[in-house]
Amino acid sequence: MKRNRLFILASLACLLYSCDLEDDIFGGGRDSKGGAQLSCDNLTFETVDPGNYIEEIHTETGYGPLRVYARARNSDGELETDNRAMLFDSENWTGDDDDLIADWGNVLIIQEIGEENEPNDNRWGGEIEITFPEEVTVRSLRVLDIDNREGDNENNCWAILYNKDGKELHRQQFVPLGNNSRQTIDLGNTSGVTSIKVIFDGEGIIGSGAIDNIEFCVPADGENEEELIGCTRIRTYWLDHADPETETYNAAWNDYREQPFFDSGSTYLQLLQKTPMKGNAYFMLAQSFITAKLSVAGGASTTTEVDEALAGATAYFNKETEPEVAELLVWAGILDAYNEGEIGPGQCRD
Structure with a gap:
């Protein structure tokens, strides 16, 4: 403004x-709150084939690696400890995930507990954490299928941004727009971010959801954050x-x-x-x-x-x-x- x-x-x-x-x-190019010259990128999840668990990934421009870890929530409401970060092809859906159909290509899901044959998002939700190799300025991400139906309402889903000391910098709640809904989440052009936590939670069966296109910026070559x-x-x-x-x-x-x-x-x-x-x-x-x-x-x-x-x-x-x-x-x-x-x-x- x-x-x-x-x-x-x-x-x-x-x-x-x-x-x-x-x-x-x-x-x-001056695009951060501090005025530093920035180079912007987009994590699209297209550099690894769908159907694979991932622990790290690069952007299509080669930036990275970004570390990825997803913990699935079980039916008792507890988070499992193993990494369930899975890439899902939204244009060629598998399992019972027709609610993740989109023209977005690969998206990131939390793989269903006990399911290893094909990508299928966890019905009980969970948490995804993405860690950057340096401090970045985060602009936005896209979210797919935040449900809102009687008994199953994903009304406690968030993206939370942290700095290198683990201090929360910004949080934004997802809007439960319904089955197969799509939305872009504005993350406030927040600088100093080293990790993003995405939480899928709510009431009932609340796991269906995926993220994509994390837009972020880093200092341009030869520039340091001021x-x-x-x-x-x-x-x-x-x-x-x-x-x-x-x-x-x-x-x-x-x-x-x-x-x-x-x-x-x-x-x-x-x-x-x-x-x-x-x-x-x-x-x-x-x-x-x-x-x-x-x-x-x-x-x-x-x-x-x-x-x-x-x-x-x-x-x-x-x-x-x-x-x-x-x-x-x-x-x-x-x-x-x-x-x-x-x-x-x-x-x-x-």
Whole structure:
């Protein structure tokens, strides 16, 4: 939403000031919350023949291996310990699984307890865990056949994302849409993920289900995930914590409170105190710039795009460059997103 708003803002400015927006103003590949350049992939389960148990698998581009482990639930509601991760051909179904018919090719199921002759999903459900070889950003996965019928309701099915320390980062419940239903589960473009747990559970006979097409992104070649440290704050916080005579004073102001803001005729504090002036690109950028600089002084890490916006703004305020108005607005928008916690380490919660 933020980027859409920024793009609209910049586009309107371009209409007025004749700038060129043919190239992606946000750099195209910057797709994680931290701003790192990403390369995206899709685990389709097509690199191993159906009918095989799997412990690891690669994507069709060769990325991997991703480790796979599935535990089947028995009729007593307990999870078995052996790996029952099986590939099922949704276009040539076997067993009694006509409810898994789809044009999805191979999908991943939890193999039925006691069934070894052909792929057949476990009627009592279970859990699947997929582990990545590094931290990734997870976008979505597809789910097949989450039932919703009287006595058999798969109303407790989830995808849960974890980091390398086992901390839960995100969870999303599947909607029981009925027999042979298909849905794409949005996993929030969540970064720092090292494993996904998929749970098939609910009321009654609740095992029928399969997953496919796990869409994820990794740092592009030569790029590392940017380490995110600290947190950011918005303009009103800094105004409320600018008086050194109070207990709430934030020492990040020490180097800025009385410092002249370039040749504006105002100090950093005076300029931030002024009522925001819509339509004045210099002023909009200045207030976003000051707010961001204070967060950085307070220990918040930045991202590549934030660093670029700060550097571009500094050169502009020093009268070293004469960028188009649209570019000023884009820098202001990036810094605004940083201050509000939409990119970078996130906003402070206190």
